[in-house]
Amino acid sequence: MHDPRIDQLAEVLLDHSCQLQEGENVLIEAIDLPEPNLVCSLVEGAAKRGAIPLVTWKNQSVLRSMYREATVESMQLASKFEAARMSEMQAYIGIRGSANSSQLGDVPQEKMDLYQKHWWHPVHSSLRVTGTKWVVLRYPTDSFAQAAQMSTRAFEDFYFKVCTADYAAMAEAQKPLVERMEKADQVRIVGPGTELEFSIKDITVVPCNGSRNIPDGEVFTAPVRDSINGKIAFNTQSRYQGTVFSDICFEFKDGKIVNATANETEKLNAILDSDEGARYCGEWAIGTNNHVKHPMLDTLFDEKIGGSFHLTPGNCYDIANNGNDSVIHWDLVLIQRPDYGGGEIYFDGELLRKDGKFVPDDLQALNVGL
Incomplete structure (x- = not known):
């Protein structure tokens, strides 16, 4: 059964956070989501507003492998293509879930530094933060509820109440x-x-x-x-x-x-x-x-x-x-x-x-x- 709170949250993201307008490009970046309902609602909502949605779906386990094997060249190549895409966007919605919040805990610090310097900083600090109408949020997952020391159902109720505040x-x-x-x-x-x-x-x-x-x-x-x-x-x-x-x-x-x-x-x-x-x-x-x-x-x-x-x-x-x-x-x-x-x-x-x-x-x- 579709949860109507998903649609309400999508409206907040599109209209209040991004103030999405007709003809604008919006990148929807999803990481480790348990299901696609919010992404689908955002795609459909953006299209109804005359905007142009683009989706990228990432997995933290795959990213862990990329970071652990990072070189200057590999991080710069990823940055090159993601920067080219980000430079075409007027809006960005980043949704982060997590099956395991400690997934990156064993990535050596020098490898994370390569990622931060050559990929994250050029794409997000230099382009996304300064050049788009952006919003980021977490997604309610079992591991997120566990970190909050709440049942999944109780955490979902809390999550949607807080995220759609006045x-x-x-x-x-x-x-x-x-x-x-x-x-x-x-x-x-x-x-x-x-x-x-x-x-x-x-x-x-x-x-x-x-x-x-x-x-x-x-x-x-x-x-x-x-x-x-x-x-x-x-x-x-x-x-x-x-x-x-x-x-x-x-x-x-x-x-x-x-x-x-x-x-x-x-x-x-x-x-x-x-x-x-x-x-x-x-x-x-x-x-x-x-x-x-x-x-x-x-x-x-x-x-x-x-x-x-x-x-x-x-x-x-x-x-x-x-x-x-x-x-x-x-x-x-x-x-x-x-x-x-x-x-x-x-x-x-x-x-x-x-x-x-x-x-x-x-x-x-x-x-x-x-």
């Missing part, structure tokens, strides 16, 4: 926060194991409410590249390149991560040594989706958690450019609600958020449902 109302609630971030210079963050200061002065502030990620709910900018000083202890796990990291702690000096530890300290530092920019941060964001309360080892959900923020070693976005360039972009999440240890965020000495809840009167709409 993004117009979210956008309205975010406006006062955007205004405050645009005026702010010094940010101070305190919490268990965390005492961090940096500047966001004159860096563009971007509200996210369904146009690039599904689910969505964050307001992001970037730290001034050399301004971060202090320590931070992240309290959520993070899966990156197939490995689950926990207990990540950074020490910063003049913007650079000078000390980094975790359960996988050696792997963590290998990632941070991918290039010069990997030890500097390209994004800082405040989570505003109060439907998402607990981490589930998926960045697209975890970085939106109500009462959280994330700090990102690696590449900045052109739209909020602090000058940092890297092949990595790794959003690491710290939740500041009381059930996760609490904490505060200050803008220029004023308390902005305490224990996950915004303090100023003009930001109270962002606390609804928290």
